Amino acid sequence: MATTDDSFDGLREHCDDCDRKTLHQVSVQIRTESRKEENAQFSREPYRVSECQNCGARSSQRMNNA
Template structure:
């Protein structure tokens, strides 16, 4: 579970690589999932992307699992 931190920019989350609760930079990215050009505009999905500020490990999770 993510918690807010007194740090300027980030959240404290558990890092699988460090096996510790560390400061993470968190963002949301829209990614195109279709490889067909005519469907690309309709296949964008939001992903939650986290990056550990200690080791640099990045992880992403699709937010719409419909």
């Protein structure tokens, strides 16, 4: 689980590439999962996106696994 940092510009999380806790920029993105145009409006899902501010590694995780 991520912990808050004393600063307001990110979170400290474990980075697999750096192999230590580093400052990360975290955001939520809405992504369209369907490739079919007629279903695209029904296939948007929230993803948590985390980017290491040390090495630039990015990871994303679907937040709604229904």
